[in-house]
Amino acid sequence: MVKETIDPLALQYEFAKRSFYEFLSERDHIRPYITPPKTPVLLLDLEGIKRRYLEVKYHFSQFKVYYAVKANDHVGVLKTLSELGAGFEVASSEELSKVLSLGVKPERVISSNPVKPPDFIDYANKQGVNRFAVDSFAEVDKVSKIAPRSRVYVRLVVPNEGSDWPLSKKFGVDVDTALDILEYAQERGLIPYGITFHVGSQCNNFRNWLIGIKRASELWQKVKARGIRLQALNLGGGIPVKYTYEALRIEDIAYYVKGLLQKFMPAAPHELQIEPGRGIVGDQGIMVCRVIGKAKRGDENWLYIDTGVFNGLAEALGGIRYAFYLDGEGELKEWTIGGVSCDSMDVIARRVALPEPEVGDYLYILSAGAYTTVYAAPFNGFPVPDVVCLEAWP
Numbered sequence: 001m002v003k004e005t006i007d008p009l010a011l012q013y014e015f016a017k018r019s020f021y022e023f024l025s026e027r028d029h030i031r032p033y034i035t036p037p038k039t040p041v042l043l044l045d046l047e048g049i050k051r052r053y054l055e056v057k058y059h060f061s062q063f064k065v066y067y068a069v070k071a072n073d074h075v076g077v078l079k080t081l082s083e084l085g086a087g088f089e090v091a092s093s094e095e096l097s098k099v100l101s102l103g104v105k106p107e108r109v110i111s112s113n114p115v116k117p118p119d120f121i122d123y124a125n126k127q128g129v130n131r132f133a134v135d136s137f138a139e140v141d142k143v144s145k146i147a148p149r150s151r152v153y154v155r156l157v158v159p160n161e162g163s164d165w166p167l168s169k170k171f172g173v174d175v176d177t178a179l180d181i182l183e184y185a186q187e188r189g190l191i192p193y194g195i196t197f198h199v200g201s202q203c204n205n206f207r208n209w210l211i212g213i214k215r216a217s218e219l220w221q222k223v224k225a226r227g228i229r230l231q232a233l234n235l236g237g238g239i240p241v242k243y244t245y246e247a248l249r250i251e252d253i254a255y256y257v258k259g260l261l262q263k264f265m266p267a268a269p270h271e272l273q274i275e276p277g278r279g280i281v282g283d284q285g286i287m288v289c290r291v292i293g294k295a296k297r298g299d300e301n302w303l304y305i306d307t308g309v310f311n312g313l314a315e316a317l318g319g320i321r322y323a324f325y326l327d328g329e330g331e332l333k334e335w336t337i338g339g340v341s342c343d344s345m346d347v348i349a350r351r352v353a354l355p356e357p358e359v360g361d362y363l364y365i366l367s368a369g370a371y372t373t374v375y376a377a378p379f380n381g382f383p384v385p386d387v388v389c390l391e392a393w394p
Ligand SMILES: Cc1ncc(COP(=O)(O)O)c(C=O)c1O
Pocket: 068, 070, 071, 089, 112, 113, 167, 198, 200, 201, 202, 236, 237, 238, 239, 275, 276, 277, 278, 279
């Protein structure tokens, strides 16, 4: 019997190649831009962002959607979403002023960072934004002093297992502490408004939503028993994108979450909210770079590109593994991809299957629309990638 062998390099490369051509096949308007004279550049498909937002709206039809501006704060993205009536989740005065400058009313804005700088709370309050997440007594004190009578929602801690970019190590409290925080907020003249949690960014584990909703339901009952009426349940972000594997689909997450809400919170909160960032923009961007060098170091094949972890690919240092594609016919090899700077931390990925490139070749980094250029700094004098927003219409 002939045993079929699976070539892991070919599998990996084919996945990236297919993702690359699928991206282009739906986007004729992007083809002319994929060999730019100057790199690195992030090509962002505004039409795709629009489609993705509408998909989220469709599947989470009972929810208000607040786009998490931190994922990509390019004005083209914000304008596209604001024209569709999206809400926005902001963490800083800069993010808020960008959103407001587009004519977005403050009632469409929330701030879910549980620990906020005082000057931001002050600015937000003066602009008319009055919904803030909290997860400590100190934050309640701060918000009540700077923005009295604001509405506050408490952040619960939930497991972030199976999320490539966990967010539970820094924020969130258990149910009983959350209860005390909400009660304390009321005593301090704030309005207990709701509950939030975050399942972790790039979440591919339904169970995190299950635990989150169960804990929220328990807290909701306990708060009610103390005579406090909440209004909103905010499920945070977490919707995943493609990278190097097929991620959970929005429709499946929405179906599952709605089932959980029916089961655990049948007397539904008046207001259901989500605040996706990565899930809206991640797959709508492609980073175009160039190979600037190659080397063999021991057994390792290295290639170097003209961007790096300091210039837009910071998430490569954590749990995010990008898909890389370059056009070539030769034998596939495993490559370590080094960034442009002198720093030896600046390694973007290891064990990447690619044909042998030539210096000067274009290298495409897929699913690069979220948490890339927003992190970028011109370290070592290397520029942050230009962002080119592309629309299907002239
Ligand atoms: C409070 C809050 N909301 C929403 C998001 C967006 O999450 P994601 O990009 O996973 O959708 C984040 C991400 O850090 C966050 O901190």
